[in-house]
Amino acid sequence: MAVTLPPGLPREALRKDAARNGLTRSRAAGRILRTATAAALAVWFVLPLVPLGLWVFADRWSYPAPLPQHWGLENVDSALSRGAATGFAGSLALGLAVSALATPLGVLAARSLAFHPSRWSALFSALLFAPLALPAFVTVFGLNVLLVRLQVPSSAGVVLVLTAYALPYTTYVMRLAFGAHDLGFEEEACTLGATRGQVFLRVQLPLIAPALARAAFLAFLVGWSDYLVTVLIGGGSLVTVPLLVASAAAGTGNDGIVAVLSLIALAPPLALLLFAGMTGRRRPGARP
Amino acid sequence: MRQGLVVQGLSKSFKGAPHPALEEFSLSLAPGSCTAVLGPSGSGKSTLLRTVAGLEIPDRGSVLLDGQDLATVRPERRGMAMVFQRPLLFPHLNVLDNVAFAARIRGVPRRRARADAESFLELVQMQGTGRRAVTGLSGGQQQRVAIARGLAARPAVLLLDEPFSALDPELRSAMHELLSHVREQLNPMVLMVTHDRDEASAVADQLALISEGTLLQHSSVEAMYTRPVSLQVSRLMGGTNEVPGTIRGGVHYSALGAHALPADHPWAEGPATLLIRPERIIVLEDHNPGLPAVITRIRARGPRRLMTVEAAGVTLNAEETTCPHPAPGDTVRLQLPTSALAAVAPQPTAETSALISPTPKVPA
Amino acid sequence: MFLPETEVLITRSRPKPRVPGALLAVPAIVIVAFVVVGGSAMVTAQSLGLMPLVGRPELSTAAYTAHGGDLLVGGGLSLAIAGTSTLLACLIGFMAALIMMQGRWCGKLVAAMSSLSIPLPHIVGAAATGLLLADSGLLARVFGTAERWPPLVGGPWWAAVIFEYAWKESAFVGLVLAGTLATRSVDYEETAALLGAGRLGRLRHVLLPLSLPALMTSGTIAFIYSFGSYEVAWLLGRPYPEPLPVMALRLYNSVTLTSRPEAAAVAVVTAAVSLCAVLMALAFLRKIPLWR
Numbered sequence A: 001m002a003v004t005l006p007p008g009l010p011r012e013a014l015r016k017d018a019a020r021n022g023l024t025r026s027r028a029a030g031r032i033l034r035t036a037t038a039a040a041l042a043v044w045f046v047l048p049l050v051p052l053g054l055w056v057f058a059d060r061w062s063y064p065a066p067l068p069q070h071w072g073l074e075n076v077d078s079a080l081s082r083g084a085a086t087g088f089a090g091s092l093a094l095g096l097a098v099s100a101l102a103t104p105l106g107v108l109a110a111r112s113l114a115f116h117p118s119r120w121s122a123l124f125s126a127l128l129f130a131p132l133a134l135p136a137f138v139t140v141f142g143l144n145v146l147l148v149r150l151q152v153p154s155s156a157g158v159v160l161v162l163t164a165y166a167l168p169y170t171t172y173v174m175r176l177a178f179g180a181h182d183l184g185f186e187e188e189a190c191t192l193g194a195t196r197g198q199v200f201l202r203v204q205l206p207l208i209a210p211a212l213a214r215a216a217f218l219a220f221l222v223g224w225s226d227y228l229v230t231v232l233i234g235g236g237s238l239v240t241v242p243l244l245v246a247s248a249a250a251g252t253g254n255d256g257i258v259a260v261l262s263l264i265a266l267a268p269p270l271a272l273l274l275f276a277g278m279t280g281r282r283r284p285g286a287r288p
Numbered sequence B: 001m002r003q004g005l006v007v008q009g010l011s012k013s014f015k016g017a018p019h020p021a022l023e024e025f026s027l028s029l030a031p032g033s034c035t036a037v038l039g040p041s042g043s044g045k046s047t048l049l050r051t052v053a054g055l056e057i058p059d060r061g062s063v064l065l066d067g068q069d070l071a072t073v074r075p076e077r078r079g080m081a082m083v084f085q086r087p088l089l090f091p092h093l094n095v096l097d098n099v100a101f102a103a104r105i106r107g108v109p110r111r112r113a114r115a116d117a118e119s120f121l122e123l124v125q126m127q128g129t130g131r132r133a134v135t136g137l138s139g140g141q142q143q144r145v146a147i148a149r150g151l152a153a154r155p156a157v158l159l160l161d162e163p164f165s166a167l168d169p170e171l172r173s174a175m176h177e178l179l180s181h182v183r184e185q186l187n188p189m190v191l192m193v194t195h196d197r198d199e200a201s202a203v204a205d206q207l208a209l210i211s212e213g214t215l216l217q218h219s220s221v222e223a224m225y226t227r228p229v230s231l232q233v234s235r236l237m238g239g240t241n242e243v244p245g246t247i248r249g250g251v252h253y254s255a256l257g258a259h260a261l262p263a264d265h266p267w268a269e270g271p272a273t274l275l276i277r278p279e280r281i282i283v284l285e286d287h288n289p290g291l292p293a294v295i296t297r298i299r300a301r302g303p304r305r306l307m308t309v310e311a312a313g314v315t316l317n318a319e320e321t322t323c324p325h326p327a328p329g330d331t332v333r334l335q336l337p338t339s340a341l342a343a344v345a346p347q348p349t350a351e352t353s354a355l356i357s358p359t360p361k362v363p364a
Numbered sequence C: 001m002f003l004p005e006t007e008v009l010i011t012r013s014r015p016k017p018r019v020p021g022a023l024l025a026v027p028a029i030v031i032v033a034f035v036v037v038g039g040s041a042m043v044t045a046q047s048l049g050l051m052p053l054v055g056r057p058e059l060s061t062a063a064y065t066a067h068g069g070d071l072l073v074g075g076g077l078s079l080a081i082a083g084t085s086t087l088l089a090c091l092i093g094f095m096a097a098l099i100m101m102q103g104r105w106c107g108k109l110v111a112a113m114s115s116l117s118i119p120l121p122h123i124v125g126a127a128a129t130g131l132l133l134a135d136s137g138l139l140a141r142v143f144g145t146a147e148r149w150p151p152l153v154g155g156p157w158w159a160a161v162i163f164e165y166a167w168k169e170s171a172f173v174g175l176v177l178a179g180t181l182a183t184r185s186v187d188y189e190e191t192a193a194l195l196g197a198g199r200l201g202r203l204r205h206v207l208l209p210l211s212l213p214a215l216m217t218s219g220t221i222a223f224i225y226s227f228g229s230y231e232v233a234w235l236l237g238r239p240y241p242e243p244l245p246v247m248a249l250r251l252y253n254s255v256t257l258t259s260r261p262e263a264a265a266v267a268v269v270t271a272a273v274s275l276c277a278v279l280m281a282l283a284f285l286r287k288i289p290l291w292r
Helices: A028-046 A049-056 A074-081 A084-115 A121-133 A136-149 A154-179 A183-191 A196-224 A228-234 A241-250 A255-282 B045-053 B095-099 B101-105 B110-123 B139-152 B169-186 B197-203 B221-226 B231-236 B350-356 C005-011 C021-047 C062-066 C068-102 C105-117 C122-133 C138-143 C159-194 C199-227 C231-236 C244-253 C259-287
Strands: A058-060 B005-012 B022-029 B034-038 B060-065 B080-083 B157-161 B189-194 B206-211 B214-220 B242-248 B251-254 B257-260 B270-275 B282-285 B291-301 B304-311 B314-318 B331-335 B342-344
Touching: A028 C068, A028 C105, A028 C159, A049 A058, A049 A074, A049 A255, A049 C122, A049 C138, A058 A074, A058 A255, A074 A084, A074 A255, A084 A121, A084 A154, A084 A196, A084 A241, A084 A255, A084 C021, A121 A154, A121 C021, A121 C199, A121 C259, A136 A154, A136 A228, A136 C021, A136 C244, A136 C259, A154 A196, A154 A228, A154 C021, A183 A196, A196 A255, A228 A241, A241 A255, A241 C122, A241 C231, A255 C122, B005 B045, B022 B034, B022 B045, B022 B060, B022 B206, B022 B214, B034 B045, B034 B197, B045 B080, B045 B157, B045 B189, B080 B139, B080 C159, B095 B101, B095 B110, B095 B139, B101 B110, B101 B139, B101 C199, B110 B139, B110 B169, B139 B169, B169 B197, B189 B197, B197 B221, B206 B221, B206 B231, B214 B221, B214 B231, B231 B270, B231 B342, B251 B270, B304 B331, C021 C259, C062 C068, C062 C259, C068 C105, C068 C159, C068 C199, C068 C244, C068 C259, C105 C159, C122 C138, C122 C159, C122 C231, C159 C199, C159 C231, C199 C259, C231 C244, C244 C259
Parallel strands: B034 B189, B034 B206, B080 B157, B157 B189
Antiparallel strands: B005 B022, B005 B060, B206 B214, B242 B251, B242 B270, B251 B257, B270 B342, B282 B331, B291 B304, B291 B331, B304 B314
């Protein structure tokens, strides 16, 4: 199933520091109000993650106790015995496969839309963004019959459907990047004597690299966080972390295991995000 | 009671900038006057405007409007409309509603606000465009609408932040015409910043020259050109002729001989550099009276010619000549009219000459 | 000769590529068309009895009328859940975007916290919501109100489901809005302030209209997602009445012969409502002059 993803992360957008601006200068009351709102919002965004963090280390946490009675790592062992490692590998493979397909195809589609407008462009963009308007289970109900008749392996079917659901995001991100991209740079490089290959490697690629990374990350997330498509088309042949989370959460008394599996689902994208945030900050030329 | 706008000792520095954006900057504007703050990029002139508008909070100093200190007055209550280099017309409103914005904010009924806006569109010669989307206008038209929008707010001071520098030259002179038309009609107090001294001289009656956040000179346009207070001002205003010498009894003595200075000014005795603008030097054919000089170089500047001449070992630049076909090597005569002469303290120290050299752009 | 600017741009030709540029989109189009067009065509055919598992294909609307009452109730329930959570997400997201735009430490904090929930799969969000809001969850433990704890998970008001959608989608809406606002809103806000607009005036006359297209777009995406999403309602909801996706999945997995077309019929209804929502959003966006 598709996820809703923002096209960009705010760090890049918030370049202008408004802190010392005369407009945002606040009276005491305004400052208190704003700080309170910010604190409430921060709590809102982070609150559901708190029980996860506690349950991961709770070897024993019986009902009315507000905090775990026994701390430890038993839940990690239980999660591993339920196939957490296999699930992790499956999720990783799925995310990477979707990203590897949807990113280059999105780049090509965005280039077509940005630089080669034709009478097909409107139809192309309507089609490319259609997955956002169509719940995944609808298409999967129909495709299942088709994929079985065409004898497509179930894992390939999962990758195919998720690629279609990742394409709106990669196309959109790259379309924005190409929209801000000045063909003059490429022409300048040509006049300076660069060959087509050199223009691609030394001019185009560095210019679109940040957007490319963002598109690849979003496509990865589509594969990484999918549940429904993997269940319906994979039919159990492909085990991913969301599947394990679902089966553990549907049972009772698995709270600790659910927490460990959830953390496994959260850790890699978060690590990527932090890594991108830190390297992105260091490169002065990196502009969205 | 209208007393105009007074800026007193404004100072403002930004984190990470090599020098303060404003340093003890003081200036006063009479009601109905148009003052242009002139300075190179990064000289702090935009910061000055933003501080006056209340968009920046100064580290020290105050802004007074008609005697009232504006320190605690929020930007939206200061009665100052600003037109930026980019027109910044609200994209979600059409042309007419952009101009009517200030009235609508104040709660004026839509119909009246629009009728009022229509008259301001007329003032900037954009009548009949009210229904159009702002994205459909050209750059010059957008800037006209932005000016109309600012004026429709009935500001006590109209602030213009390089409003014409993105326009091409013909459009720019049309906008200068428009601004003088507006001044005739409404007589607002205008504070404008620009880096273009021709533009400043064309629209303003008072000039304030700023460099590195410091006010160098505030005077009429005429005086800025003919009576610079320092070598730095002279150079920033495009003066290139500097003759070292000494003043004794109102007369400047140098390699060029004795030149009486204008009598309407008390000239300080002692070492002084004689200044004369290139366009004020009269170059005559050899048989005329005057300083003998030799043309060393001629550069074409469109319809004009810029000549470099050497007289008594002093190199001078001149623009006008009555010689029919001047050529390098020709001997000519120079006349330096007394009314065109000025003198300032001699060669600045190393520190001040560094100020004139191009400086890196700082956030302003 | 004087050419208008656009013509100059076009005539400034580049070396002719081997493949016409517009065709670059074809690989992506093929995949999406296969999934979207193929999928919806097949599911529609199934729902109309044209692809039975056994027996002769026969055009009928029986699958639509078999659970007519449940279909209506489920549709209403799905609309209510998706509508409420989208409304909450837009409100909270807009507020978060305003705080993020201030750019001080609290803005950075809110931005960081909201991007934390973006990479989280919805099923994990649902599991975490369960651990937080269930009657044995963290909040019930902390406030020690065992018996009086309202049935948020599996209760009649679908509170946990709405909470999960609102939580995830508010981060999405907030980040999208912050991205669109941050690039230009400061300049427009300054201009508005100098024209006399106070804080509320700027919010009402500048920030809200400027963010309306992005708010509508991200809100529509969030609405369609929560309308057609299965796992959250399945994990945190109650057995009856069922939202459309849960109903569709139950029928799809059931063993009776008629259930496949019935599942397909529910899917078609879900898709039709989603499409209506998109068309309404587009019609609304078209009226906004800001929308290209």
